[in-house]
Amino acid sequence: MTTDANNLFPEELCTVIFNGTDECLSANNSGSCTDNQQCSNINRVFECTCLDGYTYDSSDPDTRIDIDECATDNGGCQQTCNNTNGSFFCSCLTGYMLNSDQFTCNDIDECDVNSCPRECVNTIGSFRCICGSDESYDHNTNRCTEESEGVSGGVIAVIVIVSVLVVVIIVLLVVAVLVYVKYHKDKGKVKAEASLPDESGGDK
Structure with missing residues (x-):
């Protein structure tokens, strides 16, 4: 050739x-x-x-x-550009989906595929489950739990027990002080009586 x-x-x-x-x-x-x-x-x-x-x-x-197509204007991708041998492709972040044009991304409405126990609120790239005013959302069980039945009830019980103990201690202290005062008062009275002259044996 x-x-x-x-x-x-x-x-x-x-x-x-x-x-x-x-x-x-x-x-x-x-x-x-x-x-x-x-x-x-x-x-x-x-x-x-x-x-x-x-x-x-x-x-x-x-x-x-x-050619690294991603090096120029991100390959035209709205979010993530992935370079491959002889080509490239676009992808989207979590919470987004690639449109049919293969370049742009749209937010996924997670409330269409996720079931919240009360109310579901879609956010950009994510979502939130909303519970009642006296409830908190548990992500592990996907349930709304009443706060008053858990933490609040336990706190009230502890406060009551501590208050009773404080009252008992105060009462014991007051009783101890009264006993101490009475003891020393009686002891002083006995000493005073012992120091008085014996009037029963006067001059004859």
């Missing part, structure tokens, strides 16, 4: 054209084309062009490299 190097296209076109027979009929229908190129033959001239998603490697004329 003879190659006419004078028919080499500009490098930026990522295209090589050869004159001669139908080289595309050779092994693997690739002629003299390398990986990531495709061969086409029109009027005894065959052409090697880059496959979609690949471009010319300026450091190696025989090599074609992948």
